[in-house]
Amino acid sequence: MARSIKGAIALPLSGKIGLTLVLFWILAALIGPMLAPYPVGAFVAFDVFDGSSGAHWLGSDYLGRDVLSRLLWGARYTVALAAAAALLASTTGTALALTAAVGGPKVDEPLSRFMDMLISIPSKIFSLVLVAAFGSSLPLLLLIAAITYVPGNYRIARALAVNLAQMDYVQVAKARGEGRFHIAIAEVLPNMIHPLLADFGLRFVFIVLLLSGLSFLGLGVQPPDADLGSLVRENISGLGEGALAILAPAVAIATLTVGVNLLIDALPGRGKRK
């Protein structure tokens, strides 16, 4: 803990800004809905697309609902869904990569060929096909986002794991007669955790952008649930008047993703690697 606090102080300014934004959104997702001034679906304002006021900090939306309350709820959907999907994608990709690295060419070859094939389908296109085939309930969206980004994580994790598997200490462990599972989990995995954490952050950004993009197209989170992307979509008719209801959720997504990006970029050790 003390080390991580020291690490945070040593971050460059951009990294501190990133860290602040990330912490802010994690907090917003956790306790935001409790702080929401109005119930999420209640029609509380007299006018639609109101500007900022004392009663409604972020104005009202296309039905006269409080934008701040809807934003706090939407942030929970966006952050939780993307974090769960990124976690699923990273663990699946890394588990497969470790299997490939310790399993020898017979496992590695077909698995890597298959992932190479999946990676050559652009991710938005891939997820559109998946949504058309499966539909877009919340669990399915989580699964679709995870499947879309498994190949990317696999590629990074495999490159790391294959290198580590050639190291002397792993060869020694093999000669000692350790099982493949032990080698993968106890010898290889601990040494690739740091780059994998950075990759997790990147997957999270990609997934936030993918899911809010899908919601924006009307193919993601379905009403009455709404993530930040859905909020942009439902208020699109306010674009002509420059309504706060459409800008606020879009800016919210941007601060979340930019924050994570700035933080990852500022992490120590990243600049040194090529």
Next chain:
Amino acid sequence: MAGASTSSGAKAALVLIGQRLASSLLTLLLVSVTIFVIAQLLPGDAAQEALGQSATAEQVAALRHEMGLDQPAPVRYISWLTGMVSGDPGQSLVAGMPVSEVISSRLPNSLLLAALTALVAVPVALAIGIGSAMNRGGRLDRALNISTLSMVAVPEFLVATIAVLIFSVKLRWLPSIALASDEMSWGDYLRGAAMPILCLSIVVIAQMARMTRAAVIDQMDRPYVEMALLKGVAPVQIVLKHIMPNAIAPIVNAMALSLSYLLGGAVIVETIFNYPGLASLMVNAVTSRDMPLLQACAMIFCAAYLILMLIADVTAILANPRLRAQ
């Protein structure tokens, strides 16, 4: 570039390029299997979907037979694939016309949008990339790094929203909806397409500039640059005469890779501006679950992506002197 080298080197490069081409075609084939399999997972089938809930079992069976849905999946896959290759990917379920007709009315629009975006994005990205590489570690470089890093993570619809607010709501310069039709003059088209081009460019420029910077900096660390520096060559001369000839291949590589971001970006940008291109067509196909149309669109996007990757790899092969000199 290969022409300047020895004939055996050129041959080696040709063999490599041939192998790369073959592997792209194989990948495309596997991609088509994947897309076909996923599309078949759709609960219910196209015949039921087309006729609606009130259709009798006989009607559905008759249509299934007519559409060939009662044949085993491998047979359907082969007939779909041969149809794709010969330019007839089937019948669009919603539009009621051949998929090839629907697509051929949209594809040129998307290609034009992509070409114009590349035309805008490439010079700007080159300038930013080279500029920040020359200023490495300096204030300008750090500012550009932070701004491109942020732009990469900004959702396309925020860029589009802000562009609409500025250019069509506040300044009233540009229409917020892009309409492309045959009767339009070039001026009208450009006015309508200006904002889609702007939004796509911003997203692509950020990617492209970062990769260009990395490619140039990679060259700057080489001994020959240090040599030129010690010789007293001016920095601008070093970049133009020494670094650029060597960095041009990695830069083309970076351009091809980052242009692939266009494919994803176009999905959002074409939809928000109502631009009649292939990406918005594909979104409509998803909403209406028009699988034949969706499959064809997905294949076109995957093919475009693979072509860009192929260009990137071939430039890398051509630029590698070790391969040419073998």
